Amino acid sequence: MQSNAQNRNFEERVKILKQRIENISFEERSHLKELIKDINYRLELEAISKDSAQVLKQKAAEESAQNIKIRIAEIEQQLRDLIQNKVDEAIFKEETSHRFRFAGLDIDYSENYHHKHRYYNDNRRTQSQTILAVGTSNLITDGNLNSLENSDFDFWKSHFFEIGSNSKTRMFKNSGLFYINYGLSLTYNVLSPKRNQFFVANNTATLLQTNLENLDKSKFKTVQLVVPLFFETDFSRSKLNEDRIYYRPNTGFKMGFGGFFGLNIKTKQILKYQMDDIKVKDIKKGDFNVNNFLYGLNGFVGYRDTSLFFRYHLNNLFKDNLIEQKNIEFGLRFEL
Template sequence: MQKIIFYTVIMLVSFVGQTFAQEKTFEEQAREIGNQIEMITKEEKKALKVEIEALDKQIIKGEITKEKAEELKLKIAQERASNIETKVAIEEEKLNQLVQDKVDGKVDFASDTLTYKFGNRLMISFEKYKKDTINNKPKEYKERRTTSQFVFALGLNNLITKGENIEKSDFRVAGSHFYEWGITYNSRILKSNNLLHAKYGFSVMYNNLRPTDNRLFVKNGNQTELQTAAVDLKESRFRNVQLVFPAHLEFDFTPKKLSNDGTKTYYRTHELFRLGLGGYGGFNLKSKQITRYELDGDKVKDKQKGDFNTSNFVYGLSGYIGYGQTSLYVKYDMNPLFKDNAVDQNNISLGLRFDFN
């Protein structure tokens, strides 16, 4: 029985067509769902690019102001990000159902045949799989030059103020932090060499700043300033949430490997030292300031949402170096945090990055 259960992982799934039946393996179905998720992301990014280019043309023609265009671009970016989240959730549910079908016993066994209950019940032979297993025939390796990873990063966050040393920062070093999560695709550039890879995808970044000396941000016209609070603040935190599209040139020093029978060469990633250099560009989705304090013996928590004169578009440089799936990660916003302040302040982050295959 254990051997038969193993065979179900690699069995063919027969779909009923009006004129023919097409057999697909469990792995192929799962890969199709993964490809659909990738297609959703690419289509939404392509549509976003087209819409932004259309707004840029309207600016050139004088049909719309630059400020109005930036407002519309931000709204469009939020809608596209929501579309990705909604559509990907549907595909993830399909994948969960595919796996659950295995677990729930929707595979029947009868001597040397498997019956898969997918709509109509169709019989398919797995005699070939039994024969290959008995003869210890090695599994065929299918080369893939592009793989995907789930990225999670966290660490310290701060601002570099023009003309000032970061050691004299207006923000708590340990209390100011960042988080990032996203999806990346890793494509080997050279067919027969594993060193160079193009790494690209999308991420959601959360940059948090905690001011020192009982201060908080106050919007004063087109300027955003740190001012001393009128009450004793238990917490003062300023957060920016951004949707960005990073791209890196990655150097992966994982060596090539041979198949079990020594006849084929294949390439792994994220097993030895890696170095990535590149940057990112995207949109600031929202800014929020959170304060906590006590007033007449009551605990008060305020949340203030607004643009705070922050830059709507973000872009910067980033890089990482590490071993396996773990890296030391740094990113620097080349755009100022506040677009109209007299003195530019640029966000910088340093932490750990995890690329989970």
Template sequence: MKKMTLIFCVLSLFYIGNVQAQVTPTKDSISLATQENLEKLLNQIEKEEVSALKAKVKAIDARYDANEITKSESDQLKKEASELTAENIQNRQEIAKLSADYAKRNNVPLENMDDLRSVTDSMKVGALRIVSQKDSEGELKTLKISISSSEDDDKEKKPTAQDRTFSKLVFAVGFNNTFNDGEFMEDPNYKFAASRYFEFGWQWSTRVFKETNFLRFRYGLALQFNGLKPEDNQYFVENGDQTELQDFAINLDKSKLRMDNLIMPLHLELTSSKRKDTELPNFTRPAFKLGLGGFVGLNLHNKQKLKYKEGGDHFKIKQRSDFNTNNFLYGLSGYIGWEGAQLYFQYNLNPVFKDNLVDENNFQIGMRFEI
């Protein structure tokens, strides 16, 4: 792709050079005193426009590499950019030449030729301004030429308001465990440090009020992987509509149940962001964040992994089953933190297993990061 871009720029320079040769004035058309400065200006115009063309071609190649446009669309955009660059050079150099000829006909020096500033595709060629100075007898004394942009371009330069909604990639890691009939750590069934969760997803944040940024609504989608590792060499066994923990006959190297869930988090977020002193709604970057809300979701997949060694041989068992878990999930969640890192907490109001005699409600505590 880089090689093709280099070839395209070389061909464009050859085309542009032909156009530039058509408009470069000869020494006979203007005074020798102005010739040197004019030639410098013509070269500067060409350099500016060619530099702008290279940037455009690079941006087009980036869009093509990202599969945003096709090869034919990329070639068409490059062709249009090259033609526009050639026209810009021709027009700007013609203006410079006409300015020099105007000064010669009126027999006055042309001052501040550097005022014929760069005209890129973010600024259309505006009106040609001729500012003259006369002596006490009314005779033309000096001439100043400059280019002014159009009113539309002035509007484009005005600052714009911050977007009301933005989105970010979010991932979280931490500990996963359960409350048993509302009690925690009374008689734990699962290892606390070894039972963990991982989450990643995409979230949107929308400013609730137009003129202030202290309150935002956050929502999105995320995949959660919740792990439970039983204590005391136990594993999960489905016994009809009950899911029980039973002792394994052989010493287990690993016993873990992983539940994969798709959830939709919903939070109201309080931030420390304040409005900047501008006419349009623009705000400082929020540092402190406090989010309160909840989630709904679905259980997608469950898997139990068992590892043990017997008679010198290593065995690994993977069991895929619903293990009588609830398919529909809902609960409370919240976070508190600074900028892109927050302490996160989630509590499932629904029990992990549907019909067990003792309700076990999953909870998570960990760190969440915004990218």
């Protein structure tokens, strides 16, 4: 009840100040309108020239704008102070208030208040956010990083996209430097072979073959459910307020390194080409001898909510191939 009364009082005071600003603006505009009308009348009587009338109108408009600025300056300051007091009250209110965090938004459902900010006002050791990652994807052959230079896959057309939920827990109660970072993500991985090639699976291997027709599109897609785990170092500065330290993760530089494991839940290949002036779209779904269980290494380094990100699969993409082909992904990672 008290909170609702305070909110109503705040809204009423804001409304009053807003109305005062509108009244001042209306008065000055009305006065300017009369001045312009008088100048036009003098122009019609040829008491002043057209150029002089234009100069007088410009001067009147500038004086009117300056008058508005001067008259509302004090009211604007009152409005800013009122809003700032409201924000301060919300940020440093009692720790017993109820909150939850979704997609970077701190929502207080005890008093119907929500705001987005970059640090936690109650020093909880665990925070959650939504993760988005996007970048390029490719295959490393036989563990040789140089194989990317002569890759069978188009650099710009081969990519990955990841979306998921992520949490990070402060490892020590009185330090905001080290965190354990973990979550659950859905990853879409696309490989786009070059030179009219596409994947063909048989009983012994899954290999690239050249299509007889010119391919307009060749894409090999996998969908994966991934559990990432990082040991994170966050160099964000803490804040001291009222003799208490507030940790502010994701407001400075940070880096993390760790591993991941997951499952491949869907595989398909899409081919588009023309045959006898007929456009053909061929979609094949199956396992293509893809390893269903995946694991590997991942890491990031960044500032605030944006990081450079990599992921390297230690498992082979295909089960029975004689050569090792392992996914590697580079891109940007966003914590929302």
